[in-house]
Amino acid sequence: MSLTSEEVNRIAWLARLAIDSDKTDAYAHDLSGILDFIEQMSAVDTATVEPLAHPLDQAQRLRPDAVTETDQRALFQQLAPAVEAGLYLVPKVIE
């Protein structure tokens, strides 16, 4: 399964991941190799097999709808690159 540079760039955009333009071919090559490896899965017929999402086949445990967390925003925002008035700052989105 061979990926083109265009496809690599499309996937990189979906993943919001910058790839140096001089490395795109190398990534295309590596990813194509991995996809070939993965292709072995098609050797077996799984039409009647149920997918296994959780290794012990368990369902998501629920908890009561009650408030248990306290406000720790100030503590967590100490780690932020840029904050103001309790908000995380990013470059302007809307002109």
Place this chain on the structure above:
Amino acid sequence: MHEKTIAELSLGLKNKDFSSQELTQAFLTRVKKLDPELNTFITVTEEIALASARAADDLLAKGEAGPLTGIPIAQKDIFCTKGVRSSCGSKMLDNFISPYDATVVERFNQAGAVMLGKLNMDEFAMGSSNETSFYGPVKNPWDTGTVPGGSSGGSASAVAARLVPGATGTDTGGSIRQPASFCGITGLKPTYGLVSRWGMIAFASSLDQAGPMARTAEDCALMLQAMAGFDPRDSTSVDQPVPDYSATLGTSLEGLRIGLPKEFFGEGLDPEIARLIHAAVDEYRKLGATVKEVSLPNMHLSGPAYYVVAPAECSSNLARLDGVRYGYRCTEPKDLKDLYMRSRGEGFGAEVKRRILIGTYALSAGYYDAYYLKAQKIRRLISEDFKRAYQEVDVIMGPTSPSVAFRFGEKSADPIAMYLSDIYTIAVNLAGLPGMSIPVGFSGSLPVGMQIIGNYFSESRLLNVAHRYQQVTEWHRRSPGL
């Protein structure tokens, strides 16, 4: 002191042969002397360690100590530690000082263990050689031209080099067992759900498990006792009682039924490793076990299925690392798109990027059924192969890795070559079963490990099986002599 096991050190502390402060200082001195070469630690927490040691000595004096009180350990840098850098081996989190302790860390702290620091690892736990860390590779103390294995390479190397008697690791596709094998130590990956993942930086949420790495099964039992058990903060944590793992270490193995999967002994297995595994199995026959061949017919699909599931889940888990709220942010982002793209592009290494890309592709519209859903179906087939095998046998044994520790750079050129070093371990994570690696000999000067795989929640039996072997053999006592 550094040659003693956790169990021996615990007794020594109780008998006042030495204090926790003396012990901690001795290990810290050893780390300072040997770690510049081995590079097992990302962060050494000397002040915290000495403060914990003082507190431990108080408890010991009052007779209120438990088995881990005052015992130095180190945490793989994938666990959040409050007030201490928690980097996950990545530039992305190099500046991340965690505001909280992971459950695993809390439990060791409550047990009175002394944290010496945070151990090196493959970036975001993605790797089998500890060559992808932002902080540089870790060296195998048996031969410093070889890798320690990964992703818990720092943990394995530090324990083997006797820089610390026990360390935590995590295992998503073999990252406790394979480095334990390469470094000649004992490591255990518990059943999925036994140990809380809260505060453990997530790679693949349906596969990740934390576990102990030490030089003996006896020590792993002591560590697992502190780590295991229900945690309401982890929604995949299993709510069932934790047995006393140490109490049953000495149980007789008379009548134990061992299965050897024929798929584990095919081509690609180094003949010297095969010979050592069979020799180890012979020891088990002498201990009263019976041995039969079993088959896990879908084993060959475990690599392909894993390299869809793990990257897919990683692409989702690593989406939170975006330069906005914490972690690395690129300088002078032009706009929001640039902020995301460059923070992530610059913050992540090549292997992490490869896996995010594969995972994104596998989950994208038009490909989800062919890749992720298909992989989950294969996961069920593999799981059912094991269930069938466990109707006939109690434990499954085989090599942990197809080779001994390889040389630096030997497998870095081709991602698939690296992935193939996990072929015996991956299926165990897909099925969520518990697995251990114990040292069973040497090929040349490099350790060889044997994998022991148990049925769900059979950690007591696994530790018992490993311990009885360690009572009649000496491989686990060998030291690289640093």
